Amino acid sequence: MARRVAGEHHRGHNRDDEFLPGGRVTAAVEVADLVKHYPKSTHNAVDGLSFRVERGEIFGLLGPNGAGKTTTVGILTTRIVLTAGTATIGGVDVARDPVAARSKVAVVPQRVNLDRSLNARQNLLFHASYHGIGRSERRALATRLMERMGLADKSKARIDDLSGGQAQRLMIARALIHRPEVLFLDEPSTGLDPQARLFVHDRVNDLRSEGVTVVLTTHDMEEAEKLSDRVGVVDHGRMLTVDTPTALIRSLPGSGTIDARVRPNGFDSEKVTGLLSDIPGVQRVETPGGSDAPEEAAPETELRLYVDCEPGSLLGPVAAKLHDNDITVSDLSLGSASLEDVFIELTGRDLR
Amino acid sequence: MSGTTQSSIRAFWAVLGRDVFVTGREMPSFLAQVLVQPVALLFIFGKVLGQLGYTQPGYAQILLPGMIALNSFLVALQNTSFPLVLDFSFSREIEDRLLAPLPITWVAVEKMLFGALRGLFAALLMFPIGLLMLGNVAWDLSGLPFAVLCMVLGSLVGGTVGLTVGAAVPPRRINIMFAVILAPLIFTGASQFPWAQLDQLRWFQIVCAFNPLTYVSEGMRGALLPDVPHMAPWVCLLALLGACVIFGALGIKFFLRRALD
Numbered sequence: 290m291a292r293r294v295a296g297e298h299h300r301g302h303n304r305d306d307e308f309l310p311g312g313r314v315t316a317a318v319e320v321a322d323l324v325k326h327y328p329k330s331t332h333n334a335v336d337g338l339s340f341r342v343e344r345g346e347i348f349g350l351l352g353p354n355g356a357g358k359t360t361t362v363g364i365l366t367t368r369i370v371l372t373a374g375t376a377t378i379g380g381v382d383v384a385r386d387p388v389a390a391r392s393k394v395a396v397v398p399q400r401v402n403l404d405r406s407l408n409a410r411q412n413l414l415f416h417a418s419y420h421g422i423g424r425s426e427r428r429a430l431a432t433r434l435m436e437r438m439g440l441a442d443k444s445k446a447r448i449d450d451l452s453g454g455q456a457q458r459l460m461i462a463r464a465l466i467h468r469p470e471v472l473f474l475d476e477p478s479t480g481l482d483p484q485a486r487l488f489v490h491d492r493v494n495d496l497r498s499e500g501v502t503v504v505l506t507t508h509d510m511e512e513a514e515k516l517s518d519r520v521g522v523v524d525h526g527r528m529l530t531v532d533t534p535t536a537l538i539r540s541l542p543g544s545g546t547i548d549a550r551v552r553p554n555g556f557d558s559e560k561v562t563g564l565l566s567d568i569p570g571v572q573r574v575e576t577p578g579g580s581d582a583p584e585e586a587a588p589e590t591e592l593r594l595y596v597d598c599e600p601g602s603l604l605g606p607v608a609a610k611l612h613d614n615d616i617t618v619s620d621l622s623l624g625s626a627s628l629e630d631v632f633i634e635l636t637g638r639d640l641r
Numbered sequence: 642m643s644g645t646t647q648s649s650i651r652a653f654w655a656v657l658g659r660d661v662f663v664t665g666r667e668m669p670s671f672l673a674q675v676l677v678q679p680v681a682l683l684f685i686f687g688k689v690l691g692q693l694g695y696t697q698p699g700y701a702q703i704l705l706p707g708m709i710a711l712n713s714f715l716v717a718l719q720n721t722s723f724p725l726v727l728d729f730s731f732s733r734e735i736e737d738r739l740l741a742p743l744p745i746t747w748v749a750v751e752k753m754l755f756g757a758l759r760g761l762f763a764a765l766l767m768f769p770i771g772l773l774m775l776g777n778v779a780w781d782l783s784g785l786p787f788a789v790l791c792m793v794l795g796s797l798v799g800g801t802v803g804l805t806v807g808a809a810v811p812p813r814r815i816n817i818m819f820a821v822i823l824a825p826l827i828f829t830g831a832s833q834f835p836w837a838q839l840d841q842l843r844w845f846q847i848v849c850a851f852n853p854l855t856y857v858s859e860g861m862r863g864a865l866l867p868d869v870p871h872m873a874p875w876v877c878l879l880a881l882l883g884a885c886v887i888f889g890a891l892g893i894k895f896f897l898r899r900a901l902d
Contacts, residue, residue: 327902366740369902388645392742402733406663415662418655419741421648463737 315380317471317502318342318365323374325360325526334360336526337374342471345500347493349507349517349534351628353636357526358506362473365504366396379470392420395464399476401456403448409459410435410444413466420467427466434462439488454485461492465501472496474505478512490516510629520628524636537631545600547607549592550620558590564614568606570598589619600624645742652743653751660755675716675763679708680770686833687775702779705771706788706865707832709764710857713795714802715827717760721752721803722810722818729899730812739900749896752807753800753889760796784864787874791864794881795857801885802853804892808899830854835862837870853888856880 318341325335335357342348352358363369364376367387376383383390404412410431417427435441438458443451451459457477464472477493478486493516496503507513513520514534521531530537553561562574572595596603600623611618664671687701728735738748772778810818829845829852836859839846849855856877863871 363902368736368739368900386645388649388742388744391740392648394740396736396740398733398736400733402736404659404734404737405732406666406734407659415655415659416737418658419652419738419743421651421655421742 315344316341316377317344317346317379318348318504319375319377320361320365321375323361323364323376324372325357325364325369326372333372333526335364335371338523338526338528339374340521340528340531342502342504344470344502345497346518347497347503347505347516349505349513349520350523351507351510351513351520351632352523354508356523356636358523359475360526361523362396362475362504362506365471366394366473367391392467393470394473395467395469395471396473397457397460397464397475397477399479401448401453401460403456403459403463405448407448408444409440409446409448409451412448412459413463416463417466422467430466431462434466438462438492454481454488457481457485457489458492461489465496469501471502471504474503476507476509477505478507478509486512510627510632514628522632522635529635534628538626538628540631545596545598546624546626547594547596547600547603548620548622548624549594549607549611549618550589551592551611552589552617552619554615554617556614556616558592561590561592561611561616564610565592565594565607568603568610570596570603570606572597593624595626649743649747652741653747656738656741656743656748656751657755660751661758664759671759672766674719675712675759676766676770679712679767680774682711682833683708683767683771683774701775702866703835703862703869704833705767705775705778706861707830707834707858708771709767709792710795710854710861711827711830711832712767713760713764713792714799714830714854714857715760715823716763717756717796717799718803718806718826719823720759721756721800722807723815725752725804725807725896726810726812726815726818729808735900745897745900746893748900749804749808749893752896753797753804753892755800756803757793757796757800760799761793764792764796780865781867784867787864788861791857791860791877791881794878794885795854795861798853798857798881798884798888801888801892805888805895808892808895826852826854831858831862835859835869835871837872853881853884856884 320341321339323335323338324333326333338357338361350358350361360369364371365378365383367383367390371384378390378393381390381393404415407415413431413434414427417430422430431444435444438461440455440458440462443455443459446455448456448459461474474493477489481489490512493503493505497518505513505516517534519531519533520537522529522537532540549565551561558576562576565571565574575593575595576590594603594607604621604623608618608621683701683704686696687704690696691698691701725735735748738751739745741748806818806822829849831849831852832854836846836849836855839849856872859872860874860877860881862869863874863877
């Protein structure tokens with residue numbers, strides 16, 4: 290997958306308000322030491338969270354359920370009142386001036402919250418009017434956005450008659466009609482079919498070229514890796530790490546992998562694992578298929594070797610070691626770690 | 642005026658415009674919702690029972706101002722509270738308004754104001770219907786301005802009570818809202834009887850005094866039918882203004898609690 294370097298994306302905007310007196314560029318989103326404590330809760334939902342999203346950047350906010358992502362987005366979109374710390378959108382403090390902040394953000398929620406008393410196009414028109422966009426302008430914008438979101442023939446449709454994907458696209462159109470500086474996308478492709486998912490991904494990429502900042506929260510690691518310029522991994526209300534997906538994957542101990550399928554020929558799989566772990570460069574060996582399966586039921590064992598060097602250079606030694614021990618190899622291939630591995634490494638395997 | 646205030650005012654009108662637009666589209670169902678019940682009450686108690694000889698002549702005269710009052714207060718209350726309960730639970734439609742560039746308090750005020758407008762509209766409709774149904778109405782027209790004032794205040798109080806109830810009642814309790822809130826309000830609001838004549842039923846008179854609707858009914862009846870025993874107009878005015886302030890504040894407080902975490 291082609292990946293851009295982080296510095297490439299700061300394009301677009303060149304307005305005066307981008308610069309603070311010190312010459313520092315105003316971030317699209319700046320969160321510092323953010324704390325949210327819900328009454329009746331024993332711990333902080335957000336617990337000293339800090340991060341910064343540059344203008345025009347697509348930022349992925351990842352984390353297990355209950356990590357504090359939704360609360361953070363809620364605070365940034367002025368729906369949740371922060372307990373301590375600061376959160377700003379384009380330099381506007383969301384706690385001090387929520388009304389001004391609201392004109393700078395847009396939210397595409399996970400659940401459909403379109404206005405069912407209005408048809409598809411009216412949803413866009415009224416939303417635009419709340420944001421003070423003049424009549425002729427909002428009509429033109431609505432037409433353009435409906436077309437762009439593939440909804441041109443749905444303008445008179447009732448909300449209840451739209452499919453999940455269509456409702457999602459309409460919510461994106463609605464979010465964009467008041468030209469927000471920052472767009473918050475909550476789980477943008479949950480429940481969408483692959484076509485709709487790709488369509489949404491393409492539209493998000495379009496936004497990048499238009500200089501709209503996007504903050505997306507997702508569990509879908511593939512999606513986060515594909516769309517985000519940088520991702521932040523949140524757990525227990527704290528930011529664990531922030532970097533480009535490539536850098537995060539590279540930073541993972543044993544980021545390269547070798548997948549092997551072997552017939553142990555009498556060795557138990559622990560012994561095989563032990564043999565392979567001894568090869569220099571191999572960090573650890575896992576058996577994704579489960580190591581405790583009885584031999585006769587699973588004559589072939591799948592192994593994944595996590596290595597801390599170029600995985601290709603270890604193919605020879607691995608094959609030789611297995612051969613020396615009379616273990617039949619039926620498949621040996623190179624793999625690379627994914628963002629999911631990073632995620633699991635950082636947040637653990639426990640169910641939430 | 643700052644730019645933010647200006648955009649908030651614009652957003653306020655746009656949000657109100659949305660509600661008016663939607664009402665316009667749903668006019669038939671809105672009319673059915675606001676007219677069937679009071680018209681039926683007026684017909685049975687004012688017309689049928691009278692013709693059968695079970696009510697005294699003149700009872701219909703007492704009933705009509707009460708029905709107008711009932712509509713102003715109750716329609717405003719229902720039209721503020723029901724949509725709100727739904728909005729805050731399953732439809733979540735209100736989120737779009739909560740993310741519009743205006744203070745959340747203004748959204749609450751808009752909801753009240755719009756409910757009041759619907760109540761006022763429903764009350765106004767009762768005038769021609771009542772005249773048509775009862776034939777002759779012996780009103781003292783010099784009291785009309787005060788009666789209209791009571792009607793307007795009644796709608797506003799209905800809106801504020803509706804906001805309070807709508808923001809306080811959890812969605813799973815919506816069905817008991819009818820039984821424990823609406824029904825008692827309908828029958829303790831002096832809209833079917835003059836409150837001042839309840840001295841034989843003191844406990845009920847005291848109960849009725851807690852219902853804001855009593856002051857709308859009494860104010861309107863006293864102004865239009867000065868010969869029927871009634872509460873002093875200044876008491877009605879003061880009570881309605883007081884209820885507006887108390888329930889308005891309470892409603893906004895509950896609304897903010899629901900809208901913000």
